[in-house]
């Protein structure tokens with residue numbers, strides 16, 4: 001089915017409609033949940049926001065690239081969309097709900113386009129308008145996805161920090177109990193936190209306790225060696241404690257040479273060694 | 287005594303290596319491996335899966351439970367990467383073409399009961415290992 005058009009592109013005719021019916025469309029959009037629920041302070045603010053969106057879409061249509069989510073014109077509304085998304089998310093709106101609210105903008109636009117255009121332009125105009133709204137939706141989804149990543153990154157970071165407590169065992173003796181799988185992100189955090197703590201507490205001995213680490217393969221061993229080396233470069237001694245029998249056996253069979261890194265079976269043994277270094281001693285009362 | 291319970295897992299990311307370790311641990315527990323035996327097999331799997339990812343460009347792992355009562359476990363790691371031109375060198379301690387310790391392949395061999403490698407330049411690499419809990423009757427690889 002081909003419509004005989006006026007020779008102008010669908011994008012061009014939509015751009016004209018958006019310019020000519022700017023006010024009408026902005027007023028209608030301002031009443032939809034997307035704007036109404038965010039701009040609670042007053043309808044004027046909602047209308048202003050709706051104007052901004054109409055103008056942006058008109059620019060995109062003038063530029064003919066109605067299907068391109070990367071056109072610079074769209075960058076203008078990205079921060080506003082992100083803010084709107086934030087506000088709606090805080091109010092408990094889910095991502096699918098939000099995209100549905102964005103999709104609602106389409107109906108008034110299509111109605112106006114259909115009404116404004118002559119028969120020869122209507123078909124291509126409606127297609128272009130639909131493409132434009134599809135592009136807007138994609139931009140929204142992009143923002144939603146990125147925000148999701150941000151949230152996950154943030155939670156991950158918090159989890160890493162929470163799970164890396166540095167414990168002061170004694171004057172100038174600190175310990176970090178490592179628990180779970182040591183991946184590169186985690187060891188990076190452990191290393192940074194530990195080195196900071198050595199400076200803050202003028203630590204002379206840092207104990208890495210691996211009682212809670214289920215497995216030491218060559219990658220984990222490499223992490224441990226690097227951390228121990230960094231601790232030493234800071235002028236402190238590093239002791240690895242909590243080496244359980246099954247871990248000791250696998251380390252030996254892998255052929256890993258921990259060099260002159262001090263190791264102790266338990267955290268208590270490591271502490272006893274540290275105290276000895278510091279000139280203190282724990283003796284049982286006779 | 288025919289093989290049973292074959293599980294196939296992709297090895298194309300760090301997260302999947304961690305998933306592979308968990309799967310091997312579970313299979314080893316189900317097969318009656320002691321804590322030391324589990325740890326050895328899981329450590330070997332960790333090394334071989336990482337080689338599949340890092341040197342082989344990704345591939346997959348298969349876990350096969352062997353026998354019925356006292357069960358062994360066979361693991362195969364397959365990739366279609368560059369292959370290993372000199373297997374003897376690759377197996378020797380400290381040999382690495384990357385940034386590792388060069389102990390993974392030889393170490394994995396010491397951690398399991400049976401070890402086989404099928405590779406060659408341009409042929410990809412398949413490493414097969416098998417272990418049995420102590421006192422189990424063994425079937426051949």
Ligand SMILES: Nc1ncnc2c1ncn2[C@@H]1O[C@H](COP(=O)(O)OP(=O)(O)O)[C@@H](O)[C@H]1O
Pocket residue numbers: 218333337338341342365367368369370376377381382383384385386387388389390391392411
């Ligand atoms: N699946 C594989 N595909 C290609 N090359 C491999 C593979 N596995 C091991 N190799 C080669 O064998 C070498 C030794 O492996 P390994 O002992 O695990 O040490 P590392 O992984 O620390 O380099 C690697 O550096 C690599 O050159």
Ligand SMILES: [Mg+2]
Pocket residue numbers: 333336337386389390391
């Ligand atoms: Mg390796």
